[in-house]
Amino acid sequence: MDFGLSGAEQAFADEVRAFLRAHPPETFPPDGTDAGYGSGAHSRTFTRALGERGWLSMTWPRAHGGQDRPLSHLFVLLDELAAAGAPFGPLAGCLQVSESIIRNGSETLQREILPLVARGLATFWQGYSEPGAGSDLLALQTRARLDGDHWILDGRKIWSSHAGIATHGTVLARTDPTSTRNRGLSMLMVDNRSPGLEVRPIRSLTGQVYHYEVFMDSVRVPHDWVMGKPGEGFGQLLRGLDTDRFWGRFYKAPFLRRILGLLVEYVRAERPGDPVARRQLAHAATEIAALRALFHRAAFLIERGLPATGPVSAAKVMADELGQRVLSLGMELLGPYGVLRAGSRWARLRGEIEHQYQTSWGHTLAGGTSEIQRTTIAVRALGLPAEPRAR
Amino acid sequence: MDLSFSPSQQILQQSARAFLQRHCPLERVQALALDPRGFAADLWKEIAALGWPGLLIPPDLGGSGGSLGDALALVEELGRACFPGPFIASAVVATTALAAAGGRRAQALLPALALGERICTVAVLEEPGRLDPEALTLPVATPGRLTGRKLFVPDAHVATDVIVLGRAATGPTAVLLPMERAGITVAPLDSMTGDKLFELGFDDVEAGPDDRLGAPGEGWALLGPAFRVGALARSAEMAGAARRVLELCVEHARVRVQGGRPIGAYQAIQHACADLYRDVESARWLMWEAAWKLESGRSDAFPAVAAAKTYCGEACLRVARRGHQIMGAIGYSEEHPLHLFHKRILAASLDAGESTWHLEAVARSIGFPQEPPS
Numbered sequence: 012m013d014f015g016l017s018g019a020e021q022a023f024a025d026e027v028r029a030f031l032r033a034h035p036p037e038t039f040p041p042d043g044t045d046a047g048y049g050s051g052a053h054s055r056t057f058t059r060a061l062g063e064r065g066w067l068s069m070t071w072p073r074a075h076g077g078q079d080r081p082l083s084h085l086f087v088l089l090d091e092l093a094a095a096g097a098p099f100g101p102l103a104g105c106l107q108v109s110e111s112i113i114r115n116g117s118e119t120l121q122r123e124i125l126p127l128v129a130r131g132l133a134t135f136w137q138g139y140s141e142p143g144a145g146s147d148l149l150a151l152q153t154r155a156r157l158d159g160d161h162w163i164l165d166g167r168k169i170w171s172s173h174a175g176i177a178t179h180g181t182v183l184a185r186t187d188p189t190s191t192r193n194r195g196l197s198m199l200m201v202d203n204r205s206p207g208l209e210v211r212p213i214r215s216l217t218g219q220v221y222h223y224e225v226f227m228d229s230v231r232v233p234h235d236w237v238m239g240k241p242g243e244g245f246g247q248l249l250r251g252l253d254t255d256r257f258w259g260r261f262y263k264a265p266f267l268r269r270i271l272g273l274l275v276e277y278v279r280a281e282r283p284g285d286p287v288a289r290r291q292l293a294h295a296a297t298e299i300a301a302l303r304a305l306f307h308r309a310a311f312l313i314e315r316g317l318p319a320t321g322p323v324s325a326a327k328v329m330a331d332e333l334g335q336r337v338l339s340l341g342m343e344l345l346g347p348y349g350v351l352r353a354g355s356r357w358a359r360l361r362g363e364i365e366h367q368y369q370t371s372w373g374h375t376l377a378g379g380t381s382e383i384q385r386t387t388i389a390v391r392a393l394g395l396p397a398e399p400r401a402r
Numbered sequence: 403m404d405l406s407f408s409p410s411q412q413i414l415q416q417s418a419r420a421f422l423q424r425h426c427p428l429e430r431v432q433a434l435a436l437d438p439r440g441f442a443a444d445l446w447k448e449i450a451a452l453g454w455p456g457l458l459i460p461p462d463l464g465g466s467g468g469s470l471g472d473a474l475a476l477v478e479e480l481g482r483a484c485f486p487g488p489f490i491a492s493a494v495v496a497t498t499a500l501a502a503a504g505g506r507r508a509q510a511l512l513p514a515l516a517l518g519e520r521i522c523t524v525a526v527l528e529e530p531g532r533l534d535p536e537a538l539t540l541p542v543a544t545p546g547r548l549t550g551r552k553l554f555v556p557d558a559h560v561a562t563d564v565i566v567l568g569r570a571a572t573g574p575t576a577v578l579l580p581m582e583r584a585g586i587t588v589a590p591l592d593s594m595t596g597d598k599l600f601e602l603g604f605d606d607v608e609a610g611p612d613d614r615l616g617a618p619g620e621g622w623a624l625l626g627p628a629f630r631v632g633a634l635a636r637s638a639e640m641a642g643a644a645r646r647v648l649e650l651c652v653e654h655a656r657v658r659v660q661g662g663r664p665i666g667a668y669q670a671i672q673h674a675c676a677d678l679y680r681d682v683e684s685a686r687w688l689m690w691e692a693a694w695k696l697e698s699g700r701s702d703a704f705p706a707v708a709a710a711k712t713y714c715g716e717a718c719l720r721v722a723r724r725g726h727q728i729m730g731a732i733g734y735s736e737e738h739p740l741h742l743f744h745k746r747i748l749a750a751s752l753d754a755g756e757s758t759w760h761l762e763a764v765a766r767s768i769g770f771p772q773e774p775p776s
Binding site: 271275325 | 405407408471648652663664667668669671676679680684685687690698706709710717761762764767770
């Protein structure tokens with residue numbers, strides 16, 4: 012049993028820290044909102060800076076331009092970036108899409124998209140949810156039909172994060188019109204500059220834009236911009252969701268630890284004699300430590316190529332619900348100051364609690380609701396019978 | 403990062419599980435819990451033959467010189483089986499203290515503990531019920547005579563020896579006494595958990611310089627590492643017991659049919675089981691991370707153990723309590739094993755420092771000043 016970093020991992024952690032000291036996160040201009048998962052804002056310049064250091068592609072096989080480094084280096088990178096509050100919002104999407112392209116192809120996507128990802132020039136939105144297909148994703152209506160050497164894509168996607176500032180989307184569409192439910196689905200790569208593709212922002216309760224609605228009206232997609240083969244979309248989606256949930260939440264524990272640190276400083280300065288606050292924060296620290304241990308367990312399984320659905324879904328449920336508890340505690344500790352927005356004269360802790368408190372209420376919905384995660388754990392990890400579908 | 407068990411730990415886990423399934427089924431645990439004496443001398447003899455009580459004892463003193471991780475891997479299995487008896491008190495806590503103390507008396511006792519011929523318990527808590535050096539009042543002088551009492555002493559009825567942590571003029575001081583020393587009395591505490599706890603009375607009990615463990619005034623420092631190892635062992639026991647509760651609940655949810663389908667096909671039950679799974683997994687790996695920190699001597703090991711003990715207690719109690727709701731009325735009956743696990747987890751969560759005590763260590767580790775505000 013060894014929870015520690017190897018010599019090479021520690022050296023890499025030091026390298027990332029040195030980079031962050033030389034290039035403080037706040038010097039990179041944000042292009043998109045910090046959605047509160049711990050990956051900070053969406054910053055194109057920061058993403059490119061990661062690409063320049065080879066960190067976006069370091070775990071890829073050499074044949075695809077990578078360095079064949081172990082996955083653990085990515086865990087180290089995410090831990091360090093989150094602890095520093097760096098703006099690496101698009102990174103999880105890049106990791107997930109590049110992993111899928113490397114595993115599934117096509118060769119065209121490997122040749123055309125991977126080099127852009129490696130340099131930090133391509134970022135992605137996910138086209139999964141639709142107005143009538145949320146937790147019941149398989150009710151989706153988006154379709155694509157082959158016309159010569161192009162797919163003609165029609166449909167409407169919603170809640171796609173960063174779709175307005177990303178370069179490409181991965182769109183789940185029905186490519187076999189005779190199929191139902193989980194058959195005949197394909198994952199298409201779509202260039203945001205395609206004619207017929209329209210992206211409309213959805214302002215969230217935070218007052219900022221993170222999600223978009225995407226309208227696709229006869230969007231032409233090259234026939235070989237399919238991940239894997241046509242009809243394999245559902246299998247890829249399932250595998251993708253596991254890794255998506257993992258990469259999209261792995262940094263929540265170091266993020267919450269950073270928030271906890273801010274709250275400890277605040278209580279020490281403003282409420283030094285408050286034994287209840289002291290106890291509440293110590294208690295939160297134990298839960299954050301447990302969350303981190305659970306993520307490391309999932310990371311270990313993923314690195315070894317072992318089934319990780321249970322630990323990943325459990326970690327996501329825990330991350331998102333614990334995040335809400337920690338931010339709610341932050342609100343309580345800041346009292347009336349808690350609700351003051353960043354930038355206002357009396358805001359405390361730079362208004363961070365206000366913003367992250369609000370974002371936290373989307374997390375138990377995004378990437379599969381907590382209810383979907385619990386069902387996934389019960390059926391796929393514990394082997395309980397699936398609930399019968401309504402007819 | 404390598405979160406896997408060593409080959410020898412895997413063998414230990416497998417052989418322990420097989421042995422406990424055969425020799426310590428839940429009916430046996432149930433009978434022992436209901437019996438006021440509740441000690442299985444035959445089982446103790448058999449686990450001694452397997453070398454379990456000697457796991458943490460160095461080879462030159464008759465043990466197998468295993469690691470803390472080896473012991474915790476075994477204790478997880480003991481928790482899973484709800485194995486009753488003085489294993490953690492004697493083979494983990496007392497053994498760790500004796501190995502650390504050294505000296506003629508400790509070195510003479512350890513080989514007998516390894517053989518299972520003797521059992522050593524630890525008497526620390528007094529009326530305040532707190533694991534805290536300030537709460538120690540039993541006067542200890544070597545040479546001198548002890549008069550007073552200790553509470554919540556585990557398995558004192560079967561122990562042959564006891565480590566008593568009292569107070570000398572110079573501070574907390576430990577002595578190692580044979581239980582047959584004149585003036586020691588043992589009175590059972592009637593606990594609902596089925597654990598065997600006792601009040602130890604000391605009536606003018608003689609203690610000589612030879613009985614002292616470690617230096618006078620250094621008792622807390624001597625026993626501190628043993629308490630930490632004990633807190634981890636109790637955490638491992640809870641994690642193992644909670645895992646078994648999850649298994650019992652999932653099995654029940656698969657076979658219990660209501661409204662035309664297994665109750666496990668209803669989301670209300672599925673989601674409850676998913677919460678148990680989250681609590682079991684997170685508690686287990688937090689415990690293992692803390693164990694790794696302690697074994698590798700990291701500077702953040704002490705608060706990590708404190709956090710693990712606190713979290714395991716809370717998470718595993720959640721598992722037990724929610725388990726009753728999943729199991730339904732049958733789990734409320736005495737013949738069903740669920741309450742055994744619930745009570746074992748409850749006992750473990752309150753032993754080796756309950757969560758408020760450990761939370762203080764965590765509070766200091768996240769940047770709060772040393773002294774809690776008054």
